[in-house]
Amino acid sequence: MAATALAGVALVGALVAVALGTYGRSHTPTGRPLALVIGFTDMAPMKAWLATAGVLLGLAQVLSAAWMWGRLPIRREAPHWLGQAHRWCGSLAFVLTLPVAYHCLWSLGFGTDSPRTVLHSVFGCAFYGVFASKMLALRTKRLPGWLLPAAGGLLFALLVGAWATASLWYFTQPGVPLK
Template identity: 40%
Template sequence: MHGHALALWMYGRLPGLRAAPHPVPKVHRLIGMVDFLFSVLIAQQCIIAYGVSLTGTREALHSLAGCFLYGAVLAKAVVVRHRRWPGWALPLAGGALVTVIALVWYSAAFWYLDGYRAPGL
């Protein structure tokens, strides 16, 4: 969540605040890198323990969303680094990434916290 607030600040999208100071983009990248590295460790454990499972709706959603997660991360990184993309590309890539993260969370953490059930799964 902190990374998103920093990104909004960097792009001047937070009302009442001036442009972000110079260290903010570096902090934003560092938070993103730490998040990415933690997600790789978690994904490794999931793959070792469970593999890719398409046997049930929840398992299939979680497995496929977990696979698409790294494609969405790569797409967002490419769009951020190459300034020649149209203006809608970054919100689209960021929205895709947030959607995939939400699907992974919904099909695992929310499902678990809701007593092994989630609406629609």
């Protein structure tokens, strides 16, 4: 039964990732920015900063999970409120990535112009697939104990990969507006 549940969780994630990639690759990108700019000068800095905030909240997720499960070199027990903070950090990180991903898929499509854009597209689609699997795994019984930490680590790695191939790249380009 555990193998069937594990396969089902993995299949859902794979289907989400492939569906996003297929949509991004098959539709005609609009090339237009979203209406959201929220005090930024352009779409690119908004996406870069929202993604950066998402990565920082993702780091808080990794650290809080490690503390709650006794994997940090901290001698005292995790505070009782840390579990709730862990969930809120994850929720907020996810919400902050949504306008970024929407614009990437709708306006730009699945990038194949360079190795950087291919990696960015793969990391982004895989991130949402792993997210779907992790959320499903949270509510599925009979899964191996290693699955949630592995899914969380993979989720963070994919988020950092997507961030590094877009936001970090953006921030290191000469003459780009940062706000």
